[in-house]
Amino acid sequence: RRIMRPDDANVAGNVHGGTILKMIEEAGAIISTRHCNSQAGEACVAALARVERTDFLSPVCIGEVANVSAEITYTSRHSVEVQVNVMSENILTGAKKVTNKATLWYVPLSLKNVNKVLEVPPIQYARKEQEDEGKKRYEEQKLDRLETKQRNGDVIFPVINPEPHTVGYSQSSLIHLVGPSDCTLLGFVHGGVTMKLMDEVAGIVAARHCKTNIVTASVDAINFHEKIKKGSVITISGRMTFTSNKSMEIEVFVDADPFVDESRERYRAVSAFFTYVSLSKEGKPLPVPQLLTETEDEKRRFEEGKGRYLQTKAKRQAQMQQAARQ
């Protein structure tokens, strides 16, 4: 539970999606670390492996209180699924609303040997179906993680004097030196810190494209394939891949360069798609300028983005119809 401060917000007073993602991850890390240490045995820290697709249902504003609650919903032999809910509350009016619901996967790493994954104590399910559904979600995410690992190879090249609304026009990157307060007890970056930086870059890309106030609408599933060590330099790069009438999709890459201490090369640590919407001063959605694609790759990525957009839209309509029927 925490009051949102001016620090956490963009120019229009809406709290960055990244701040919310960081809070969610912190809650998930606490509950899963606590669970994995609940039985006698080797001490461990839960490391974030994956965040499922997350929708931001309504923006949070400065001065509101964010209430975060977390629950373990499934355990496999080596991983924990956590469901985190965020409610924002205007303590002046008492109004509460659901901000988002997120599902995260954690893996317990030994405190003594960071490369050793420990076993997770099983949870009790109220009904057998809960376990079966959890197992299905577990299998699905495992498959998706494998697939993402393979298509993770792209690089963002800088463009000189780009035309407005092209991909090169809004693409952005930032670098960050990983300090001690970014890290867990094991000396690796908190997943939440990475997500906050990713949202920051995605927000800059979106604002550059449409020159208005923008807010995070959703984040695609994010897989954390590789740990990032204290003292590394991380480069977070973002480029726009797709625009619909009222939304923008931005692909974000995180590359880590463990440049001190290690002979290791720079590597791709994380990648994800963020969706942003443009808002008027009154908080109403605004039309978004269409992304101008130039190269074959850009056109292909635009079509893939369109595919994801239509799929999400169809899924949401199906859910709404189902909800209406109930």
Added chain:
Amino acid sequence: RRIMRPDDANVAGNVHGGTILKMIEEAGAIISTRHCNSQAGEACVAALARVERTDFLSPVCIGEVANVSAEITYTSRHSVEVQVNVMSENILTGAKKVTNKATLWYVPLSLKNVNKVLEVPPIQYARKEQEDEGKKRYEEQKLDRLETKQRNGDVIFPVINPEPHTVGYSQSSLIHLVGPSDCTLLGFVHGGVTMKLMDEVAGIVAARHCKTNIVTASVDAINFHEKIKKGSVITISGRMTFTSNKSMEIEVFVDADPFVDESRERYRAVSAFFTYVSLSKEGKPLPVPQLLTETEDEKRRFEEGKGRYLQTKAKRQAQMQQAARQ
């Protein structure tokens, strides 16, 4: 609920008392603002008026989770009493311990007119005695606030080339420019921000005196007589007033200088006594070098500090005997 980070801690890995005080105040501000807005009427923000004496029962370490819970325990016409409990939890071992219990008083200020104090909706008491005891606490703190307001006039003078263990040797002060993220919606400094800075100065005074690792053991009642506006420069000064065998008492003053925009003079905003203990590397209490008093004023303050020390000691022994009898 939040994980303690390296940022929050001293060199030995203990979390600063000031970080805990800031969390406590945030929890108190949330619950009392929510309560004061729970009935139809003018919107308001709860401003901290007073914190009762607080003991730090056991230190919190980096990587532990601090759990904060708050409850409204009494309401007068224009003020709210909040009880806040902090538990620290080692999520690796599951061990929990009470860190401290604090009592805070808030006053609701109108969002439209910051000088207008609004009425507080009354709470329901489970038993009549609860209301009577609350009323007694209310009257006591009211009296104490009046008294402190009058003795608030002292100034700390600098000393050139002081001898070790004199008052001048360890006295310290820091300045801070009040920025937007230090402030409430009304544009005044959060009480918790002020307390964190006070603890920072007191800690530096204590460390300069005994050259070891030190931790906050308790904080005297703190009265917030005057608001501090955004854009002010605040000077926080601390001097040692008393040492026992194993503890140091430090008096801290906060002076505000609303130097931009205003014709107002510099004024004393807050003052309080902090008690620190010195710890070995293994966390055991160490003997403290005795404070060398030189002037009449220093000797008088030492005797007054001794009085407070003996009074607290007697009170604690009485409580322990009572607890043993129950």
Added chain:
Amino acid sequence: RRIMRPDDANVAGNVHGGTILKMIEEAGAIISTRHCNSQAGEACVAALARVERTDFLSPVCIGEVANVSAEITYTSRHSVEVQVNVMSENILTGAKKVTNKATLWYVPLSLKNVNKVLEVPPIQYARKEQEDEGKKRYEEQKLDRLETKQRNGDVIFPVINPEPHTVGYSQSSLIHLVGPSDCTLLGFVHGGVTMKLMDEVAGIVAARHCKTNIVTASVDAINFHEKIKKGSVITISGRMTFTSNKSMEIEVFVDADPFVDESRERYRAVSAFFTYVSLSKEGKPLPVPQLLTETEDEKRRFEEGKGRYLQTKAKRQAQMQQAARQ
């Protein structure tokens, strides 16, 4: 590259020069550490040795994006010269402007033995003149560092009840306990952290003098003679030395007290001159009240400051004439 937040700014919404200096130093530390580790051999961290005089050409505002780019421009056997450029960009309008250009010198320290300076891999120059000019800059800064080391002995004495616009009236100092998140992997304070604190004190001195909104106009060359260790208390003191019609020069000292763990005495770690201007609410330069000098030392420092002011002015006029001729 990063979005400027309310935290980073003064009351009028201009980003503090200290925040920019900290970003510049981070970029410099990253590129020079990466370069010095680019060949097989002992791992090292680049430590800041010196920042050349830096002009702040235009203020940055909240919500703007600061773009930082860095390039290695010269290497000697044991040091690296880095040129860092900062552009601020209003992402809503697309307007870009140069904020400043800085030149920094780094020295590679061994990760295993912090007192061992390693060798720097040489860079390739496009033209022979580049190397010659770099060598000239290298010799010049080496000389200046030696000279500063000797004149670094002054102390700021406190003044009781000073008159407005005297030196004693605005002089200020703050203390800071060096925590883990202020430090590099080697456990010494980042140069950028020190510069940010120096700018904070200088800004308070300037604001106390003229009671208006003020911004950093330039920073004199800063030499980092001595490392500051984690756990030290640093005292940063500032006093006004000179005023022209529209600018104020403030001298800032950093003293380190490695009081835990070490028998070492307090020592002067850094000193520098900051120049500030006073701005109206519309961002126009305002006249500055003249500094009243009282003692012989103050009068001498005023004349020295005037000398620096006239020299800088002459240099700038010469540059402008040269630029006009081209």
